Amino acid sequence: MMKVIRTALPLLLLAAMTGCKNGTLQHEAPARLAEQSDAARAELEQIIAKAAGAYTVTLAEHPFADSSVLLVERRPQRDPQGHRLPGRDLGNPERFQLLVSGEDCILLQESTGKRWELREANCLPQ
Amino acid sequence: MPMIKDSSAREWPRFHPLHPSFLRLNAIVIFGLSALAGCGGGGGSDGGNGVTYLDDTGWVAGEFKPASDFADRCAVPRTGIDPSTNSAYPDRLGTGLDERNFIRSWSNETYLWYDEIVDRNPFDHNDKLEYFDLLKTDAKTASGKPKDQFHFHMPTSEYRSLSQSGTSVGYGVVWSIIENSPPREVLVTYVEPGSPAASANLSRGQRVVEVDGHDLINGSGADVFNAGLWPSESGESHTLRIRELDGAERDVTLIAENAESTPVLEVARVGANNEVGYILFNDHIGTAEAGLKQAVEQLQAGGGVADLVLDVRYNGGGYLAIASQLAYMIAGPGQINGRVFETMTFNDKRSAENDPFPFLDEAVGFSVTKGQPLPNLGLDRVFVLTGPDTCSASESIINALRGVDVEVIQIGSTTCGKPYGFYPEDNCGTTYFTIQFQNENAKGFSDYADGFSPQNAVSNPGEPLPGCEVGDDFTHQLGDPAEARLAAALHYRANPDNPCSLAASSAQQKMGASLAAPSSLSAVNGRVIKSPALQGRVVERRE
Incomplete structure (x- = not known):
């Protein structure tokens, strides 16, 4: 029994790391959005807002169009004198990566390792 | 700007049952009855340690209960899921007075100059936001401007909103x-x-x-x-x-x-022999890590540069890590020699939290793979182009480099003067910003609340630096060697005996500047408004 577990465990881990669909191991690769759509954008905004703990998220006009990595950070705010808030930010942006695994398009939050399979997006390897 | 109004902000007639003075009287009466009855109930309770707060009866000038006793006790508690935690809002039913007591105690605990706040009874102020505005020092800087110009609040829903970098x-x-x-x-x-x-x-x-x-x-x-x-x-x-x-x-x-936005908008070689690097750096956002690394690598290629002109005239700050990395890439490890970028210094109640912030010599993973070593130019002097929008983390670059004996030559006009920072605090739907720490360089210097100024500055002089006062030149593109501030920097390094002679002619032009004529745009000083500024845009009449 232990021998079976010892043999199966690395395979299961490999499957988890690389993605598995219909019994076939899928290799994950950095991706970009093949096309921009309102639905894909809305899905990304909803997932990223929830993952990053934001009330709302504003994405660029063409997210993931040129890069598989997307940074989100505090929306630029200014005080009444026009000074940036905060001027000394001790935090860090949140990084998300787009991955493609077979036909699946996956969003990865790098800080937590959480992943979401996107239903509305169409991805291509970068 | 939308504002969350304190529900207690309403003005009541003097003898209305809900007027503060009437409530105060009632509170005292209720407290007395409760004490006589020995029941210990009455007004609000912290629900944990048995301490009871009865309206204003708990207020004694100079005495403060912990802010945590009042936290999340809200006049109008929010309900539902807090998007920033994905769990229920922490709000409980409280009063406007609880909210004012929270900001009073929190200011006393964390404000850098807490002992300069005039302690006012929160019961006498109906509006929490107006009350918060009073919880700061009234002191002035050497030049006569308010010592604290950065006291601020905004709805948490605005503050906790994100956007793709830039x-x-x-x-x-x-x-x-x-x-x-x-x-x-x-x-x-x-x-x-x-x-x-x-x-x-x-x-x-x-x-x-x-x-x-x-x-x-x-x-x-x-x-x-x-x-x-x-x-x-x-x-x-x-x-x-x-x-x-x-x-x-x-x-x-x-x-x-x-x-x-592109935080590093221009990188070029200028000077008679292309020996001077120029970097236009506009924002300390996450993508700037990659942009600045690439900029320095570009200038390093072909044998490096003899000098660097860093244009931060429109850079209001942002991530401090980016400022530290850039300062490292300018100076290099030999010049820094193990010294700190700056130390965040808190008030004397929190001095245990004073925290040295190092020069960062590798990527922190914002937009460059974490741990990648950063290049450096190994310079012992740098020219900085500045204006009133040069603020906060941008001023940290100047101050930190001076702290490790890099000569900083300033061309332009006085910077904003913000050697401070804060940890914003959310309570009941409002996020408060009160100054909590001051940033000292490796020599312990942080006294630039009036900004940094070129030593010959006649307008708004602050901490003097070597350099020349030059107005902003809108007749040339940024990075054009003919642009007045960049031209003055190049002139300065080429004419050590009379470094500001070119700048002086620009200044003369500035005195007579009338914007009706295009030529007058070569030396002006306005304020940059980067979207989305909150206020101070275009107005009907002269303020």
């Missing part, structure tokens, strides 16, 4: 407001590549004369101007009449989008 709704143009009341002067400061503004051939120095058919210079309709210059929704369309530097006018119709 993205905001607009046309991809940054405007400068030279004069915000008639006769108004609004100029193009710079344009982001690939933006709607770039497609419309907007460029630095062009002047806006009409917005959607309304005369911007002398007309009324500030709301129309602000809506047209700073659209709030992607897809909005506005028509601007633009006056070119040669006086020709044309209409451009711009459609707003979620426009991205």
